[in-house]
Each structure stands twice: as C-alpha cells, then as structure tokens.
Amino acid sequence: MSNAFARTAHDIGSRALTWLHTHRAHGALSPSVRAELGRDADAYKTVGELTLAASLVLRGGVAGTTELALARELLEHCWHQLGDGSLLYERLLRHPLTTDAIETYAHFARSGYRFPELERLIAHTVALRSTHAVEHVPNRRLAVANAARVIGLDTGPGAYDWDGLTRATWLGATPEPWHIDWLTGYSVTHTAFHLTDWGRLPGGLPADIATYLTHWLPVWTDIWAEAGHWDLMAELMIVGACLPEPWTEAADWQRLAAVQHEDGLVPRDAQPVDDEDDDDPARRFDAHYHPTVVAAVAATTALTRALDAPWQPGS
Amino acid sequence: MTSERSRTAHSESADQLARRALDALRGAGGACVAAAHLDAVEDESDRPVALGAVRVLGADVLAPYVLTGQDIPAEERDALELALSALPPVRTPPAAPPAGPAPAWVTAWVTWGLVTAYTRLTPTDAPAAAAALPPGPARCDDTAPRRAAWPADGGRTTAEAAGTGAATREGLQEGWVTWSVRMGQLASLALPGLDGPVHDAARSSPLALARGATRAMLRRDFPTAARIARWLAWLHAEGVPLPLAPAPLTDHIGLHGGGGRTDLDTAIAHRLLSLKPV
Amino acid sequence: MRAETLQTTGITLDEEAVCLVVAQPEAPLSDPPIPMGAGEGSGALALGLGLLLSPKEPKEPKETKRR
Numbered sequence: 001m002s003n004a005f006a007r008t009a010h011d012i013g014s015r016a017l018t019w020l021h022t023h024r025a026h027g028a029l030s031p032s033v034r035a036e037l038g039r040d041a042d043a044y045k046t047v048g049e050l051t052l053a054a055s056l057v058l059r060g061g062v063a064g065t066t067e068l069a070l071a072r073e074l075l076e077h078c079w080h081q082l083g084d085g086s087l088l089y090e091r092l093l094r095h096p097l098t099t100d101a102i103e104t105y106a107h108f109a110r111s112g113y114r115f116p117e118l119e120r121l122i123a124h125t126v127a128l129r130s131t132h133a134v135e136h137v138p139n140r141r142l143a144v145a146n147a148a149r150v151i152g153l154d155t156g157p158g159a160y161d162w163d164g165l166t167r168a169t170w171l172g173a174t175p176e177p178w179h180i181d182w183l184t185g186y187s188v189t190h191t192a193f194h195l196t197d198w199g200r201l202p203g204g205l206p207a208d209i210a211t212y213l214t215h216w217l218p219v220w221t222d223i224w225a226e227a228g229h230w231d232l233m234a235e236l237m238i239v240g241a242c243l244p245e246p247w248t249e250a251a252d253w254q255r256l257a258a259v260q261h262e263d264g265l266v267p268r269d270a271q272p273v274d275d276e277d278d279d280d281p282a283r284r285f286d287a288h289y290h291p292t293v294v295a296a297v298a299a300t301t302a303l304t305r306a307l308d309a310p311w312q313p314g315s
Numbered sequence: 316m317t318s319e320r321s322r323t324a325h326s327e328s329a330d331q332l333a334r335r336a337l338d339a340l341r342g343a344g345g346a347c348v349a350a351a352h353l354d355a356v357e358d359e360s361d362r363p364v365a366l367g368a369v370r371v372l373g374a375d376v377l378a379p380y381v382l383t384g385q386d387i388p389a390e391e392r393d394a395l396e397l398a399l400s401a402l403p404p405v406r407t408p409p410a411a412p413p414a415g416p417a418p419a420w421v422t423a424w425v426t427w428g429l430v431t432a433y434t435r436l437t438p439t440d441a442p443a444a445a446a447a448l449p450p451g452p453a454r455c456d457d458t459a460p461r462r463a464a465w466p467a468d469g470g471r472t473t474a475e476a477a478g479t480g481a482a483t484r485e486g487l488q489e490g491w492v493t494w495s496v497r498m499g500q501l502a503s504l505a506l507p508g509l510d511g512p513v514h515d516a517a518r519s520s521p522l523a524l525a526r527g528a529t530r531a532m533l534r535r536d537f538p539t540a541a542r543i544a545r546w547l548a549w550l551h552a553e554g555v556p557l558p559l560a561p562a563p564l565t566d567h568i569g570l571h572g573g574g575g576r577t578d579l580d581t582a583i584a585h586r587l588l589s590l591k592p593v
Numbered sequence: 594m595r596a597e598t599l600q601t602t603g604i605t606l607d608e609e610a611v612c613l614v615v616a617q618p619e620a621p622l623s624d625p626p627i628p629m630g631a632g633e634g635s636g637a638l639a640l641g642l643g644l645l646l647s648p649k650e651p652k653e654p655k656e657t658k659r660r
Binding site: 176177178179180215216218219220221222223226249250251 | 460461462464491492522525526528529530532533534558559560563564567
C-alpha cells in the first residue's frame with residue numbers, strides 16, 4: 001500500500017471511529033438488562049462490535065493520540081454497559097451453550113480488561129466436551145476457539161482442534177469460487193478473521209487457504225463493490241489484510257472514502273441512507289453502525305500490515 | 316455509422332448460425348452450417364447480415380468439422396468462400412488495446428481464426444484473402460489489478476512499436492477484468508488447430524482467465540462466462556494447470572444457457588474438456 | 594454504413610456492425626448476489642445472537658420524505 005492510500009485508509013478509519021464514539025449512546029443497553037437480554041439483544045450486539053473495533057485500534061499500534069483516546073473511551077463505555085463484565089458472567093452462567101459472552105470478553109481481555117470470575121467460568125466451560133460439541137456453524141466455533149486463544153485458555157483438555165474446525169468451514173474446503181453467495185461471503189470473512197485473530201496471525205491461515213484467498217478475493221471484492229454492498233466489500237478488504245502477503249487495491253479505498261459520509265458514517269450499501277434517519281439519529285446509528293465498525297477495522301488492520309507495525313499487547 | 320437495428324440483426328443472425336453449428340456438431344442437423352444459414356435467407360437484402368454472421372462467429376462456424384472430422388460439403392465450401400471473399404483487403408491490423416481500438420483488433424483476430432481454420436481444413440484450396448497476423452495481446456499475470464492502474468512512479472510515455480505511431484504509456488498495467496472479457500470475445504480462437512500470440516497469452520494467464528470466468532458467473536453474465544470458460548477448457552486440453560476445475564464450471568454454465576452462441580461455446584468447451592491433455 | 598463492396602459478389606457487409614457484435618461488451622449488472630428478500634437475509638438472524646460482526650438484515654427501503 002503506497003503512502004497515498006495509507007493516508008486514505010487512515011482518514012477513513014479515524015472518521016469512522018469518531019462517528020462510533022460520538023454516537024455510542026444510541027447503542028446503549030437498558031439499565032435493567034438481564035441475562036436473557038430480550039429487547040436488549042440488538043444493543044448487546046452493538047456493544048460487542050464497538051468493543052471489537054476499539055480493541056483492534058488499540059492493538060494495531062498505528063493510531064494517533066486522538067484515536068487512542070477515543071478507542072479507550074469506547075472500551076470504558078462498553079465495559080460499563082456490560083456491568084464491568086458482570087453481565088457477561090451472568091449470561092454465560094445462565095446460558096452456558098451460547099458463545100457471545102466468551103467472544104465479547106475476548107475483545108476486552110485483548111485490551112487489558114479482566115474479570116477473574118468470568119475467566120474461571122470460561123475456563124470451566126471450554127473444558128467441557130459439550131462446549132466443543134454444541135452444533136454451532138463452523139465459523140462460529142472458530143470464533144470461540146479464537147476467543148479462548150486470546151484469553152489464554154486454548155490449552156489443556158479444552159484446547160481446540162484448529163485443523164478440524166477449519167476444514168469444517170466452507171472456506172476450509174477451498175470450493176468452487178463461482179458458487180459463493182452473500183451469506184457464504186460472510187462465513188468466509190469470519191473464518192479468516194478468527195483463524196488469524198483479525199490479522200494478527202497471518203500464518204493462522206493454512207497455506208492452501210491463503211493461496212485460495214489470494215486467487216479469489218479480488219473477484220469477490222469486485223462483485224460486491226459493483227453491487228454496492230459496501231459492508232461485505234469492506235469485510236473482504238479486512239481479509240486481504242489478514243493474508244501472509246497482504247492484498248489491497250487502491251480503488252477499494254477510494255471507493256470507501258467516497259461513500260463514507262462527512263461525519264464518518266459508512267453506509268451498508270448503495271441505497272440512500274434514509275432521509276428520515278437525519279431526524280432519528282438512533283435509527284441511523286442502528287442501521288449503519290455495523291459497516292462503520294467494519295470500515296474502522298479495515299483501516300486499522302490494513303495500516304498495521306502496511307506499516308509492519310508491531311502488535312501492541314493489552315494495555 | 317451503423318445502426319442499432321443492424322447490430323441487433325447481426326447479433327440475432329449470429330445466434331441462429333450458432334444453433335446450426337451446434338446441431339451439426341451434435342450430428343443432429345444437416346452437414347452444412349453456413350450454406351444452410353444463407354439458404355434460409357428469404358429476403359435478398361438480408362444476405363449481407365447472414366454473411367456478417369459468419370464473420371461474427373469466425374472459426375466457430377467450422378467447429379463441427381474441426382471437432383468431429385466430418386468433411387465439409389461442397390456447398391458449405393462455396394458458402395464459406397463467399398464469406399471469406401467478403402473480407403476487406405489486407406491492411407495494417409490495428410494495434411492491440413489499450414493502444415488501439417478494441418473492436419477492430421478483436422475482429423481482426425476473429426477473422427484470422429476463420430481464415431486459418433479454413434485453410435487447415437482445406438489445404439488444397441487457396442483462401443480468398445490471407446489474414447494478416449494482428450499484434451498479440453499482452454499477458455495478464457497474477458499480480459495484475461482488477462482494472463488498469465498506473466505504477467507508483469506514474470509510468471513513462473514511449474512510442475508504440477507496432478507502427479501506428481500511437482503513443483502508449485509504458486508500465487500501464489491492464490486489469491484482469493478488462494483483459495479477461497476481451498479474451499472472451501476471442502473465444503472462437505479456442506479451437507484445436509489454432510495457435511499463436513493469443514494462445515500464448517492464454518497459456519501465460521490462467522489465473523486471470525479463471526478470475527474473469529468466476530466474476531462473470533457471479534454477475535450472472537453467462538454468455539461472457541461461457542466464452543472465458545472456453546479458454547479454460549482449451550488450457551485444460553493443453554495440459555496447463557488451472558486454479559479451478561473447468562468441467563463443473565462448464566456444466567453450470569450449461570444449466571443456465573444464454574442463447575445459441577452460449578450453447579455452442581459450452582458444447583465446444585465440453586469437447587475440449589474430453590480431449591486428453593497433451 | 595461503412596461498406597466493403599466486392600467486385601466479385603456485389604455484397605456489401607456492414608463491417609462496423611460486425612465489429613461491434615464481435616466485441617460486444619459484458620452484460621450490465623442486473624442480478625447481483627445480494628439478499629433481495631426475507632428468505633436469504635433471515636439466515637443472518639437465524640444464526641443467532643452470537644454472530645459478532647454479522648450484517649444487519651437489510652430493511653425494506655422506507656418512503657423518503659419529499660423535500
């Protein structure tokens with residue numbers, strides 16, 4: 001990535017992070033949120049994804065002072081939203097076969113937030129045969145495996161069969177690339193994210209899968225770019241940053257910059273961001289926080305690889 | 316300037332001609348392709364369009380004879396001679412795109428394919444007009460971007476070597492998207508017995524072709540997919556390793572169809588795939 | 594019409610039309626692989642709460658206010 005596009009990527013990421021930080025209250029959980037979540041399910045997911053983005057910005061080692069401060073504030077906000085971790089604990093205790101608490105906690109652990117009781121509960125959970133056998137889709141299983149790895153619990157009897165989990169995914173079969181669809185596109189991106197811990201371990205991709213992605217990422221990226229589906233296009237750009245030889249094309253950054261709004265929002269697709277949402281920032285946030293998170297992650301992972309910056313351990 | 320109506324007429328006539336070629340290939344229709352196509356013309360004023368369709372299909376009109384070894388009947392030879400004699404006099408072929416205009420260059424190659432294939436099938440006959448070898452296409456290697464990009468240093472301007480006098484920028488790397496679509500337009504060259512600079516470019520660029528075919532599939536542009544996939548089938552017959560399996564791809568295109576020319580491309584690809592690699 | 598007239602046959606081909614059909618560009622994008630209705634997109638929701646970084650199911654476009 002030449003310097004000119006590093007600048008573009010940096011601007012995209014910085015503005016995206018700013019927008020997420022500014023509007024973080026729109027993704028708030030209700031004060032009386034329970035382990036069952038109920039109506040708080042959407043907000044809970046939002047908090048998890050804000051945490052992911054902030055944790056990767058901190059880890060990436062390429063953020064400026066302002067961005068670091070925004071990322072830290074986002075993490076503080078999210079940790080507080082989750083009862084300083086206690087909601088995650090309650091959720092995993094009450095619903096031991098769900099994966100979200102483990103996945104979300106990993107992003108905090110990555111950034112230096114620890115909840116010892118929760119970690120003991122996670123250690124107990126991943127040591128159970130049941131946890132490994134529950135019928136989640138393969139890329140979800142990899143999400144848990146990576147979360148355990150990040151937390152430091154991918155060891156002993158609870159250690160994960162990475163090879164087996166990988167080959168159970170669509171990507172792991174290195175299938176006919178012309179047979180992919182929209183949902184499978186997301187299973188591919190998520191598989192790559194978890195295998196590499198969001199680009200930290202490019203070697204986490206088996207060689208044949210890395211080669212396969214090198215071949216077909218440019219095609220898939222072009223398809224969803226042409227379709228105006230910025231969200232999946234940007235996730236595929238993250239995958240490009242996860243490869244042993246990072247792949248990126250300038251045109252994709254230019255396109256992302258062109259669709260990003262002045263205030264940093266990145267729209268999900270080429271449909272107009274609803275005029276009504278200008279009067280309803282909460283709805284606007286709800287509809288577009290996800291692709292904005294993706295853009296922030298895309299920028300930080302691409303820049304870290306381009307600048308070959310050393311990964312920063314938890315603060 | 317030609318008209319939209321003329322373009323449509325040529326396109327439809329080419330599709331009908333392709334159906335005849337497909338029938339002949341399968342042994343279902345008569346032994347004649349171009350001759351039957353011309354005979355079917357009711358209005359004398361439509362004959363130029365019918366002959367133009369032979370020019371559009373190029374060597375594909377000879378595919379039944381190339382692939383099955385059946386003889387070309389005398390009336391078919393007459394019809395093909397007529398089509399060949401409608402070729403313009405030999406002149407300097409246009410430069411390869413992006414330096415020169417793509418339609419003229421592609422047509423020059425399709426014409427070369429028709430003449431060369433006919434000469435091979437009928438070595439005792441002299442062709443009505445020899446086709447000059449146009450400049451070959453550039454290769455498209457694995458590192459090519461999707462679309463044309465200048466290198467980081469901005470490239471340099473040099474005079475084009477082919478003698479047209481047009482300047483090209485050295486270092487402008489054509490993207491695999493444009494390159495593969497253009498190779499698809501040259502699919503009629505992907506036939507046993509034809510070889511040359513276009514084929515060399517294909518041999519050097521299997522990934523670019525595979526990417527082009529995959530992209531066309533996902534865009535559900537099956538005519539384009541069938542054309543590019545034909546090169547993959549041709550490469551398979553040549554023993555060139557490919558990054559994807561051409562047979563299931565060709566089968567899948569066949570399920571979707573897309574008109575006479577697409578069905579013919581798919582049928583020819585199937586034949587190429589059943590040829591043992593050299 | 595650009596013509597190639599032949600002494601022998603007297604047939605005039607529309608060379609330009611032939612060129613344009615031979616070099617016909619690829620089809621415009623008409624049917625991209627994106628979710629169009631509830632059927633495909635609902636899979637994302639069915640995947641459940643744990644799917645971090647999953648896309649939101651695209652909502653039906655609302656009527657926009659006329660300004």
